[in-house]
Amino acid sequence: MAKVLCVLYDDPVDGHPKSYARDGIPKLDRYPGGQTLPTPKAIDFHPGELLGTVSGELGLGKYLEEQGHALVVTSDKDGPNSVFERELPDADIVISQPFWPAYLTRERIAKAPKLKLAITAGVGSDHVDLAAAMERGVTVTEVSYCNSISVSEHVVMMILGLVRNYLPSYQWVVKGGWNIADCVARSYDLEGMHVGTVGAGRIGLAVLRRLKPFDVKLHYTDRHRLPKSVEKELGLTFHPAAADMVPACDVVTINCPLHPETENLFDAAMIARMKRGAYLVNTARGKICNRDAIAAALQSGQLAGYAGDVWFPQPAPRDHPWRTMPYHGMTPHTSGSSLSAQARYAAGVREILECWFEQRPIREEYLIVDRGKLAGAGAHSYSAGNATGGSEEAAKFKRM
Ligand code: NDP
Numbered sequence: 001m002a003k004v005l006c007v008l009y010d011d012p013v014d015g016h017p018k019s020y021a022r023d024g025i026p027k028l029d030r031y032p033g034g035q036t037l038p039t040p041k042a043i044d045f046h047p048g049e050l051l052g053t054v055s056g057e058l059g060l061g062k063y064l065e066e067q068g069h070a071l072v073v074t075s076d077k078d079g080p081n082s083v084f085e086r087e088l089p090d091a092d093i094v095i096s097q098p099f100w101p102a103y104l105t106r107e108r109i110a111k112a113p114k115l116k117l118a119i120t121a122g123v124g125s126d127h128v129d130l131a132a133a134m135e136r137g138v139t140v141t142e143v144s145y146c147n148s149i150s151v152s153e154h155v156v157m158m159i160l161g162l163v164r165n166y167l168p169s170y171q172w173v174v175k176g177g178w179n180i181a182d183c184v185a186r187s188y189d190l191e192g193m194h195v196g197t198v199g200a201g202r203i204g205l206a207v208l209r210r211l212k213p214f215d216v217k218l219h220y221t222d223r224h225r226l227p228k229s230v231e232k233e234l235g236l237t238f239h240p241a242a243a244d245m246v247p248a249c250d251v252v253t254i255n256c257p258l259h260p261e262t263e264n265l266f267d268a269a270m271i272a273r274m275k276r277g278a279y280l281v282n283t284a285r286g287k288i289c290n291r292d293a294i295a296a297a298l299q300s301g302q303l304a305g306y307a308g309d310v311w312f313p314q315p316a317p318r319d320h321p322w323r324t325m326p327y328h329g330m331t332p333h334t335s336g337s338s339l340s341a342q343a344r345y346a347a348g349v350r351e352i353l354e355c356w357f358e359q360r361p362i363r364e365e366y367l368i369v370d371r372g373k374l375a376g377a378g379a380h381s382y383s384a385g386n387a388t389g390g391s392e393e394a395a396k397f398k399r400m
Pocket of ligand 1 (some may be wrong): 200222255257
C-alpha cells in the first residue's frame with residue numbers, strides 16, 4: 001500500500017460546481033506533432049469537470065481506494081505547520097500542480113525518506129529541487145503536452161489584450177463610462193509588429209503558428225534550432241540568444257522552462273535592451289522575470305505592458321508588486337488549468353500511477369528525472385539544479 005499525498009488548489013468560493021457552462025469538451029485524438037493523449041486504462045470523471053481542486057481530487061479517489069492505497073488531498077501546502085509538511089514524512093508519492101505548487105525543496109525531500117515519485121499534474125517541475133531529487137533517487141514526472149495548446153491560446157489572448165488595451169477599456173464599460181479617448185490613447189494594432197518567443201518548444205511554436213495569420217514578423221530564440229522547413233513556413237528569424245532577439249521585437253513572449261539558465265533572465269539589463277514601449281508576456285514561470293525590474297519598467301514606460309499568469313512564489317503574497325503595477329494584465333496561474341486541460345492532465349496522472357503501480361515503464365516524454373539523472377523530456381529541456389529558492393515566502397499569502 002502506498003500513501004499518495006496530493007496538493008490541489010482550493011474549491012471555488014461557492015463550493016464545487018453543480019453544473020457547468022458547457023456540456024463537455026471536444027474530443028482530441030492527438031497533440032500537434034503526433035504525441036498521443038494520455039492513455040490510462042480507465043478514468044473515473046467526466047471530461048469537462050473541475051478536477052484540479054481538493055474536491056475534484058484529479059478524479060483519483062476511487063481508483064486509489066480500490067487499489068488499497070491511501071490518498072491524502074490538501075490545499076494547505078506552505079509553512080512548517082501545513083498539512084503538506086505534516087503528511088510528507090511517510091508519503092510515497094507526491095502529486096502537485098504548478099498552479100498551486102507544493103514546493104519540494106531539498107529540506108522537504110530530506111524529511112520524506114519514503115518518497116519515490118513526484119508527479120506534476122501539468123507541465124513544469126521547477127517547484128521540485130531537481131538536484132535534490134536526483135541525489136535521493138526520486139523520480140520526477142510531468143504530463144507533457146497536456147496544456148501546451150491551452151497556454152498558447154492564453155498567450156495570444158494576452159498579447160492582443162495588451163496591445164489593444166482591452167482590460168482598461170472593459171473597465172470603463174463596467175464603471176458606466178463611454179471614454180473612447182481614454183481607451184484608445186494606448187491602443188494599437190498588432191499587424192506589422194515584430195513578435196519574438198524565448199523558447200520554441202510545444203508552447204512557443206504553437207504561439208508562433210497562431211500568430212502567423214496576424215501578419216506579424218516572427219522571431220525566436222531556443223537552445224535547439226527548429227527545422228529549416230518550419231522556419232521557412234512561418235517566416236521565422238532565429239536569434240542565438242534572448243539578448244540578441246529582444247532589441248528587434250515589439251512583443252516578447254517567454255515560453256522556456258525555469259531552470260538555472262533562465263532564472264532572472266529578464267532582469268533590468270535585458271529589459272533595457274528591449275525597444276521602449278515593448279510588451280512582455282510571460283506564461284512560463286515568474287522567476288524568469290525580475291520582480292522589481294518589471295514593475296520599474298512599467299513605471300518608467302520602458303515596457304508598455306506586461307501580462308502573464310505566473311508568479312513567484314505561488315500563491316503570490318497579497319502585497320506582490322505585480323498586483324498593483326501599471327499597465328499589467330496578470331491573472332492567477334490559470335492558463336494551463338482550463339477544464340479542457342484538467343481532463344488531460346488528470347488522465348495523464350492516472351496513466352503515470354497505473355504504470356508505477358504495475359511496474360510498467362512511464363513514457364519517456366513524461367520523465368524529467370529518473371534513476372538519479374535528468375531523463376526523457378527533462379534531459380532535453382531542463383538543466384540540472386534547483387529553482388525552488390525563496391519558495392518559503394508563499395506562506396505569506398496565508399498570514400496576510
Ligand atoms: P517544451 O520543453 O516543449 O519547450 C520549452 C523550450 O524552451 C524548448 O524548446 C527548450 O529548448 C527551450 N529552452 C530551454 N532553455 C532555454 C533557454 N535558456 N533559452 C531559450 N530556450 C530555452 O515546453 P513547453 O513549451 O510545453 O512549456 C514551456 C514552459 O512553459 C514549461 O517549462 C512551463 O514552465 C511553462 N508552462 C506554463 C503553463 C501555465 O499554465 N502557465 C503550463 C505549461 C507549461 P530545447 O528543448 O530545444 O533545449
